[in-house]
Amino acid sequence: MxxxxxxxxxxxxxxxxxxxxxxxxxxxxxxxxxxxxxxxxxxxxxxxxxxxxxxxxxxxxxxxxxxxxxxxxxxxxxxxxxxxxxxxxxxxxxxxxxxxxxxxxxxxxxxxxxxxxxxxxxxxxxxxxxxxxxxxxxxxxxxxxxxxxxxxxxxxxxxxxxxxxxxxxxxxxxxxxxxxxxxxxxxxxxxxxxxxxxxxxENRSCASVKLLGRALDSLKLSHDGRVAWSQITAQDFDDLNATDSETEGIVNHVRSIQGVDVGILFREVPGQKVRISLRARDGADVNRIANAFGGGGHRLAAGCSVTPPLKGVEEAVVAEALRQLDARG
Ligand SMILES: [Mn+2]
Missing domain, CATH: 3.90.1640.10 (inorganic pyrophosphatase (n-terminal core))
Structure with a gap:
């Protein structure tokens, strides 16, 4: 170096x-x-x-x-x-x-x-x-x-x-x-x-805290409890007049749940691809999950963008996360 x-x-x-x-x-x-x-x-x-x-x-x-x-x-x-x-x-x-x-x-x-x-x-x-x-x-x-x-x-x-x-x-x-x-x-x-x-x-906009509420309201957990995910829809962004930068940090709440190894936040940003943030606890590797969808980052924090619709994207990414967790045991 x-x-x-x-x-x-x-x-x-x-x-x-x-x-x-x-x-x-x-x-x-x-x-x-x-x-x-x-x-x-x-x-x-x-x-x-x-x-x-x-x-x-x-x-x-x-x-x-x-x-x-x-x-x-x-x-x-x-x-x-x-x-x-x-x-x-x-x-x-x-x-x-x-x-x-x-x-x-x-x-x-x-x-x-x-x-x-x-x-x-x-x-x-x-x-x-x-x-x-x-x-x-x-x-x-x-x-x-x-x-x-x-x-x-x-x-x-x-x-x-x-x-x-x-x-x-x-x-x-x-x-x-x-x-x-x-x-x-x-x-x-x-x-x-x-x-x-x-x-x-501690300098968040009111809309960003409300977005957090919408995200947590949509929270889902896989059967084995190792993957948690939330979504923010185009409707949420519209209702709150919010931008994607106001979703910063929300994914960490998703990952903070007991027993969850991978936390995922899906954002249906109006007029754009579906943006996806992934966070892992040590032991899991979300960089590899993001790679599977053309994205990247780090082992414990990664992201990718995928063509809508949100529903299909969500199923595919969660399935890939479960597949990789299973492969690693
Ligand atoms: Mn950096």
Whole structure:
């Protein structure tokens, strides 16, 4: 990995015009990483374009530099593209791919299990709890090479947000001693975990809590009690005038039931494919279930999108989850 970091530092320092992109349906890790890099690269005098094709969800609007985020660009004059936390090239968003690919070099920095490798320089480590951990290493190396302390409070807040969201406030199985070591360094730089967690998790819209109610009302359990699933229908979205970003976190409630190994949330997003979030308890592997439907992610958290109707999709995904649990015993 040392070589990849060296290549990435060289490419970033040599480039003048840099485009950064996160993934669709953005979370705190992808936006935290894009913004941390934007702060650092601007300090290095770079011309930075930071893209999130779905913008910034309400609960992350307070992130330092959130106003820098654009949903796309017509520019094609970039020297370097950086994809943060993307999982796969398509996940930067269909309309963003052309801008990313117009750059002669692409740095892919990510902790997803690779689903088809993309990029010229790869910093990919699925053992990292969040891409924020990898961005931090990159910033350390950029600081050393440029002789500048590039990490300030804003950078620390962005990366702490990535850690807190991708680890469920340091509770998930992906947490390592490195995660806590980094959290300690970020807190020393002024990023306090309590207010960040409050801004992220206790900053919900009324509609999103009502969506949670609808989802829990629809809850079903498999005969063996190992798979639980809920749905949010197009009607629910319409009734509550809600968007898909307001379903964030609901799937964790589905998985929180005693004895449940796999929790699934189906969303019939109006005008789109059925979006599916999967969460596992340790021992199960939802990445493989998502793979079977063209999606991906991590062992314990994954997702996919499938063509409607919802009813057929639900049956197929639940059947696949049960089949995989049975196969593993
Ligand atoms: Mn992530």
């Amino acid at each position: 040392r070589k990849q970091y060296r290549q990435a530092v060289n490419a970033l320092l040599a480039a003048e015009r840099i485009v950064l992109a996160g993934h669709v349906n953005p979370d705190g890790d992808t936006l935290g990483c894009v913004l941390a890099m934007a702060h650092v690269l601007r300090r290095l005098g770079k011309d930075v374009t930071a893209i999130s094709t779905d913008g910034v969800p309400d609960n992350l609007r307070w992130l330092p530099g959130a106003e820098l985020i654009v949903r796309g660009t017509e520019r094609r004059d970039f020297d370097l593209a950086v994809a943060c936390d993307a999982g796969a090239l398509e996940r930067v968003g269909r309309s963003v791919i052309a801008a990313i690919q117009s750059a002669p070099q692409l740095l892919n920095i990510d902790h997803h299990i690779p689903d088809g490798v993309f990029g010229d320089i790869l910093i990919v480590d699925s053992a990292a709890a969040a891409t924020a951990e990898l961005i931090w290493q990159l910033i350390l190396k950029l600081s050393a090479r440029s002789n500048k302390a590039l990490a300030d409070k804003d950078v620390a807040v962005c990366l702490m947000t990535g850690l807190i969201t991708d680890t469920g406030s340091f509770r998930f199985m992906n947490v390592t001693p490195n995660t806590f070591l980094l959290a300690a360094r970020l807190q020393r730089l002024g990023a306090l975990p309590a207010p960040i967690a409050e801004l992220v998790f």
